Amino acid sequence: MQDRRFLYTGKYSNSKALVIGINTYKEVSSLSYAKNDALAFKDVLIQEFNFLAENVTLLLDEDATKNSIMNSFFSFAGSSSELDDRIIFFFAGHGSTQMGSRGEVGFLVPYDAKLADLATFIRWDDFTRNSEFIRAKHILFILDACFSGLALTRNSNFGKARFLKDMMHRYSRQVLTAGKANETVSDSGGPIPNHSVFTGHLLEGLQGKAADEDGILTANSLMAYVHSKVSSDRNSAQTPHFGYSDGDGDLIFSTKKIELIDSSNLISIDRMYITPNSEDEFKPKNLLEKISNLKNFLSSDSYQIDLHDLLMNEIQNFTESTKEDNFKLQGVFSNDEFLDRLAKYENTSLDLAVLLGYTAYWAKQNHYRIIQKTIARTTDRFGLENGLVVWLNLRWYPLIIILYIVGVVSVEGNRYDSLYNLFFTRIDSSIDSFGETFIFEKITDVISELMRNKIFNKVPGHENQYTPMSEYLFKLIQPKIENILFVGRNFERAFTEFEILYALTVAHSRIQRGKTGWGPIGRFGWQHLHSGNHSPLRILIEDARQKKQEWEPIKVGFFNGKFEQFDETANEFLKIADSLPWH
Secondary structure, eight states: OOOGGGTOOSSOSOEEEEEEEOSSOSSSOOOSSHHHHHHHHHHHHHHHHOOOGGGEEEEEGGGOOHHHHHHHHHTTSGGGSOTTOEEEEEEESOEEEEEETTEEEEEEOOTTOBTTBGGGSEETHHHHHHGGGOOOSEEEEEEEEEOOOOOOBOSSSTTSEEEHHHHTTSOEEEEEEEEOTTSOOOOSOSSSTTSOHHHHHHHHIIIIITSOTTOOOBHHHHHHHHHHHHHHOTTOOOOOEEEEEEESOOOBSOOHHHHHHTSOSSSOOOOEEEOOOOTTTTOOOOHHHHHHHHHHHHSOGGGHHHHHHHHHHHHHHHHHHTSTTTSOSOSOOOHHHHHHHHHHHHHHHHHHHHHHHHHHHHOOGGGHHHHHHHHHHTTTTOOSOOOOHHHHHHTTHHHHHHHHHHHHHHHHTTOHHHHHHHHTOEEEOGGGTSOEEEHHHHHHHHHHHHHHTTGGGGSTTOTTOSSHHHHHHHHHHHHHHHHHHOOTTHHHHHHHHHHHHHHHHHHHHHHHTTOOOOOOOOTHHHHHHHSGGGOHHHHHHHHHHHHGGGSHHHHHTGGGGOHHHHHHHHHHHHHHHHTOOOO
């Protein structure tokens, strides 16, 4: 049998829907807004997503009998649907849970149901099981009803990067329900008047709030959005349930992007997107719990996969928290907005930076690749966006935090091998049209721009400082590092040595390319001018000159592993440091 992926195209042939809303039941208690929910859902499919009115079947109240619902559903079966169709099933009404010999079973309650007669109910999985008779590649079930007995998987796509067009070539049966058996559906009080909490958030998601920055809206992103909003709504006692009953594709609501990327047959072009987790998909543990897990994973090579997965989970949460929806790139600059962004970036990145720092402190050779992959993945959220230059540069602030924390921790532990691994992590900087580059090179470009515009002088208490970002980071990261490594007074020494090695590495790279021996000067610059021979910079250079090839940074590969190149770099950098106009 031919693989279905080779039968599907990158387009939808037809878009169909069965929409059901039951306010008034024959024998069961009434609901207030199920009918409104169904009508609004039908309208948004037609108006926003180009479903033809004749392809949307609407069953309301007395029309929504068991026979009518099942007959309408099976009207999609056989030759009535094509392989490249998408179908959406929406039900707003009562749900019921019954106990069977194998556990709980969920039912939908049609208009003519009799409470004492289970035969008049509809097992919800009758729809998912019978969907195998429907040829359509994508079917999404949305059930504004609470019941249990769901057997869904959620581990295939959520929080992962996927190619948009590839999802169109994969089969899927996806399900979103309002809640479980012991939860009460909130039939009012949602974000939209005269709608349930669940459908209110569903409609807002469909109208754009669940789409990504490019307007791409998929079933997975919609389900994650609704789950997050409903479960945290103060008027809701529900936690939506969502996932797959079969397949691993993804129903796409907005298809314009697919049409654009599908316009060329000469080369394979696709658009990668990140399917978000709902905000509590991975309930974040506190940092000490994460460190405890990390200790176990670093203790044995057999835990290498667990270490990888822990850090990838952190990256998924980080990427979701720092996407453009939360940090708009357009708009005017203001101090308040700058300080707000600074705090938000710190909240989303400090834990990740500390975990990477702890990993670097204890890392073995086989851990380097995991560290580098994690750091490189922090740039997944970037694209070729336009916006205010300061906001574009500030997107890199989390990587500056990572560079500093991992760097300082590595120096404190004499892990110059980890420091080298950090500096020479390759990242895809093609978003700036420069292709692949080392992290220390890209971060230097950003720091230079922030220094030139005196951005960190706008932080209260740092207005008149020569190196405000360095001074700010010095205070920011100290408690984080102290909490995990108890470095005490050694912190300042490690911080200073890190900044000097970073500056010298940049200077060496520039000299190798025929440029001046400049490197970013941190708080050590002031110390250099006012400490004479006790300058931390002079002390480090003198130590290297005494040890030459045995100096640890040179042994692990810094300065191409050659003392002569270090010595040349140190001489050029000293000229710049000696001439700083800071008096």
